[in-house]
Amino acid sequence: MTYTFNETQMAELNRLVAHYPEGKQKSALLPALHLAQESFDGWLPTELMDYVASLLHIEPIEVYEVASFYSMFNLKPVGKFIFEVCQTGPCMISGSDDIIAYIQQQLTIKPGETTKDGVFTLKLVECLGACGYAPMMQVGKVFREHLTKEKVDSIIAEYRATVTK
Amino acid sequence: MGVKLLIDKANVPGIRTYEVYRREGGYRSVEKALKEMNPESIVEEVKKSGLRGRGGAGFPTGMKWSFIAKPEGVPRHLVCNADESEPGTFKDRYLMEFLPHLLLEGLIVSSFALGANDTYIYIRGEYAWITDILEEAINEAKANGWLGKNILGTGFECNIYVHRGAGAYICGEETALIESLEGKRGNPRIKPPFPAIKGVWQRPTVVNNVETLAAIVPIINMGGEEYAKIGIGRSTGTKLISACGNINKPGVYEIDMTISVEEFIYSDEYCGGIKGGKQLKACIPGGSSVPILPANLLLKTATGETRYMNYESLSDGGFATGSMLGSGGFIVLDEDQCIVKNTLTLARFYRHESCGQCSPCREGTGWMEKILHKIEHGHGTLADIDLLWDIQRKIEGNTICPLGDAAAWPVAAAIRHFRDEFEWHINNPDLSQTSNFGLQHYADPIHVPA
Incomplete structure (x- = not known):
């Protein structure tokens, strides 16, 4: 191409x-x-x-x-939306492990994988500078902060809705 | 209530726009600097202020500026380091997001002082929306005559450009940042030559942190001597602290470096105490690379003196019993946190961020992560603790840039102060992931205010 x-x-x-x-x-x-x-x-x-x-x-x-040096450049195909979830110290002590496990369960993918419909990719990343608003993830240009399981549900629904429209 | 010089106006509605910022007294320092001062007198004021680099190293800014080479006919550059990536640090983000014009104002004055006409803001790629905020502010400043040619009719030209990084902690190191600005991998350069002699495109370059450059504005407005009266000793002026972890009020606070660590953690004006009424276990006071301190050594020095939130007091006792103010990334851990696991996530971070140039760092960070992973998951042996100690010692000081030290220090401090917690993990492999060593560490329970 x-x-x-x-x-x-x-x-x-x-x-x-x-x-x-x-x-x-x-x-x-x-x-x-x-x-x-x-x-x-x-x-x-x-x-x-x-x-x-x-x-x-x-x-x-x-x-x-x-x-190949910079982590923001993707060298493999990705989904329409990438959930880049922070797992470094400050996020970890604020509960990022649970959030990561929950996202995996909801999307039935592992870190580095993309959902079958090509909508979501889950990527674990290192500190994004949102430590005071942890746990957090980046989706596109924006940070989604103070994550809870409920918030993750609504974020997934929000992005999914933009695709089915 | 302490003095606030940087973020006191962050909550003024519309302060992000030029109109409101100017109405609130913005850009006065540019008028003063360009019309009433000259580059030499500005550098003098900055020297008098005692301002120390706010990115983490704490090097005197005025002195750094005075090193810049001035060869005939060679352009010089100022580069603002907005690659904020040290875990626990999110102060520059706050400053740029809410007060973009404050940074631009500081950049214009500093560019004038250094004789730089093309100035760059190197911002970490993940702060994508802040790039838009800064570009909008640059357009506003340009439209109002604060950027471009012949500013205020003085003949001084200044252009500011935003350069987005793409995800690499190492680019916060100034020579790696310069390489990245040149469109290359972020591999730190061997010094000398220092950037002040040969920096970006082999031209004399000064790289300063966002907060440092913003602090130039109050220094010019109030004068270096007045600025130096705030704070204590060689910790002059104010410092932004980004507080996170298990506290009631995480966020960015401006302090005047005379308050105690205890006040900072427990006062409602700042962190508001430990979340859920739990007990303080440990704290990393200056960004993830500085030594972690157990609560007793955090609140008081080894000699029983009150510990204060400034450069000297936090480093009192050296690495044996002290830490560093660093970038001001203040990470608080409560009684439920596991030191081994926390150290493991930091070791993983440094392994991921090592550029791979120097073998002690490239190999050593990976080894440390693997051993910590083993210990955390109940497969460690007592000899592993000594092995970890040995590896970190062989990384420290043996690399081109300070990333090696940054990776070694957290591991060293965790073992130094929490060795019994590592041993507990090794002796209780079945419990290591399901339960918590808690505060057993302390023979003498720490008194914490209610």
Whole structure:
């Protein structure tokens, strides 16, 4: 499959590249990968990384080595919504183990897996900077905090509703 | 009620917008700095203020600024470190989310002081919605003449750009951050050369924490000497503390570093005491990498002095009986918490976040996690405790960047102060996951106020 940014996406890429000095367009790699991941299927297939490399005039390997380093870049297909649940110290002492177990039970998937309908992926992550509002998870751009089992139920229902519409 | 210099206006309705922020006295420090001061006098004020880096290391900011090289014709850069990733720390997030213009104001003044025209905010990728808030604030500031060319008719040009990271704790280390800003993996650089000489794109660069840069605003407004009168000793000014864990009121608090740890935990103005009326067991007072302290050593030093919430008092006794103020990430553990399990989650964190450059850290963090996992799950032996101690000792000080130390310290402190709890896990494999060692540790039960 080949990838091409539409006009809006291309304008955003150009805006990002313009943040850095002339000839230092590689600096826009992380923002560009975010843009690529968000613009297509939520993950970075090799062809998409190659496309980003061509846009920034760098070698594909320079993109692969970066994409594989940062935890926010997905190198495998993911569901429409990723539940990124924090499991580090402060969340753990505030009950994240129970929340993680409950999500697994409700979605019948294990960490790293995607539901059969392709709607949800469960990912365990390390500290996201919401320790005072624990337990928490990130879904897309937003943090869902002070999680309880009831709250998890309503969050699942909320996202599921956006798909069935 | 202590002095508040940074977040006192965070609850003013609409303070996130330029209009309200300006009406509340915002951007005055830019007027003062650009019109009445020059770069040298600003650096002098910052030196006089005694401000120490708020990211965790506590290095004097004015001194750091004075190191920047000024080769002819080479642009210099200021980079704001908003990669807040130290577990327990969420203060910069609060500041940027509610007072984005305060950060921009501090950045403009600091850029002027350093002679930097293009300034970057490196924000952790997960704070995606804050990136939008900052970009909106930048557009407002630009539209009102505080950014761009010829600010206030002084000829000074300043542009601020937001650069989103993508999930890597290590990018909070300044040279890893610089690598990441250049579009590379976050592998820390060998120093020297220091960033002040060769930083981003090999240009002189200063990297400062969000809170540090925000503190420049009150320092310019009130003057360095006045600022230095707040606080005590070398802990001048105010500090944001993000409190979390088993307390009644988790959140971000601004303190003037003269209050005691006991007051901070039990006063209703701050943490409001331990949740559910339970007892305090332990606390990690400055972000997950600083040594954990049992309640008795947290509230009082080894010599019986009251422990205060500042750089000097929290580190009193060194690592043997003290800890650090660090980033101000204050993690409180109640009597039901398991020290072994807590240490295991932190060891896993550091293993996950090690960049892999230095073998002591790359291998050692993995070994520590595996051994802690063994102990926590009832398969440990007494020799494992000594092995853990040996590994952490061989990581500390043997790596390019401080991540190795950050990974070693929590393990060392847990063993140092809670060795009997590790032994209990090993001697009671059937109980290690279902019950809790509790407060048996203390021969002399700690008195905690009701």
